[in-house]
Amino acid sequence: MSKVPLMMRKLTPAAVCVITMLPVATSQAQQATEVQVTYSKGQFQPSELRAPADKPITFRVKNLDAKPMEFESKSLRVEKVVAATSEGVINVRALKPGRYEFYDDFNEKARGTLTVQ
C-alpha cells in the first residue's frame, strides 16, 4: 500500500472532525445574544437589561441625543464613543452570572445594569 492512501486514511477522520466542527464553531460565533438599548435625553432606555450566561453579548446602543455619549463599563471591560444620532455596536465576551453596571462616561447620571443569569 502506498504512503499516500495511508496518510489519506489517517487524515480523513481528522478532516471530517474539522469539517463537522466548523459549522458548530460558526454557529457558536453567531450565537451572541443581541441586547438593544437606546440613549435618549441623557438616560438609557431600558436601564435594566437581561441576558443569558455563558454566551457572548452584542450591545446595540442607539444614541438619539444631539451630542455624543460614551458607553462604558468597568465590569464588562468595554468603552465606546457613540456619535450623536447614531448607533454603536459593542461585543462582549461570554459572561458569568451576575450584575454588570454600565454608564455614559460623559454623563454622571446616566446608568444602567445588565443582569446575566
Add this chain to the structure above:
Amino acid sequence: MGTLPGRFCAISLCAVTFALGRAGVGRAEDASSWRDIETKYIFGFTTGSGIGLEGEKEFTTDTIGRFGKRDGHYAATETKYEFEFTPSQFIQIEFGALGSTHNIGSVTDFDDRNQVAVSGAFAEFRYLAIEHTSNNPLAVTLAVEPTVRRIDETSGERVRNFEFETTINTDLELLKNRLFAGFNLLYEPEVTRTAMGETLREAKLGGSAALSLRIASNIVVGGEVWYLRHYDSVGLSAFTGDAVMLGPTLYIAFTPKMFMTAAWNTQVWGREVGNLVSLNLAEFQRNRAKLKFAIEF
C-alpha cells in the same frame, strides 16, 4: 522642600488637598452609588488585577524613587514613560522607555555620581485569569515584564542588564465599592554584564499584601507591606538577604480620564547574610516612593 523625598511628599499633599476639595469628602457619601473602580493602581507598589477596558489607551509617567543606604547620601529614581492599551477583554499590553537619575555621595561600595540618563526600555503583558463579578470578589492577573537597561538602576553605572519580572496580581473586594485587599507574588530574575566584563546573575522573590479604603468616589487610601528576598542567582540558590517594607498608599482620580497614585515604603526590618547589622541596605533601600500620573484616551 528641595530633596527628592520632599518633592514626592509635597506633590502628594497638593494632590490630596485638590482632590478632597473637589470630592467634598466631608459629605456623607453612599458607596453603592459610586461607579466600579479600576483596581490596578489603588494599592501603591502592589498592583491590582485590573487590565483596563477593551479599546482603552493610556499614557503614564511612573516614577519610583529609592532613598538611603548605610552611609553617605543616596537618591535614585527610575521613571517609566509608558503607553498602555487593552486590545481584548482579557489582555493588556504596555511598553515604553526608562529614564533614571542618580545622586550618590560617599556611599560604601558605590561611586559618587550625579547623573540623568535614558536608561532602557520595557514591555509588559498582562492576562486576566480570573475575573471579578458581582458574585465573585476575587480577581487574578498574570503579568510578565521584560526590561533591558543600559544604566544600573541601583548604582547608576553603565551596564547591560536584562530583567524578566513575573508577577501574580490578586485583589479581593471586601466591601462593595469601598474596601479592597490586594496581594502580589513576585519573581524577578536578572542578568547584568558590567563595564568590566563581569556577568552577574541575581533574583528577587517577594510578596505583598495591601488594604485600600475608598473614602470618596475618587480617592482611595491604604497601606501595604512587602516581604522581599534577594539571591545571587536566578535559580534562588544563593540567598543573600531579605527585608520588610511598609507604608501608606494613595490613589486620586482627578477626572474620569486622569488619575495619580502615590506610595511610600520604609524598610522596617531586614537582614544581610553574614553581616550582623539591622536592616538590609546592601540590596534594598531605606525608603522607596512611587508617583504615577496617567491620562486615558
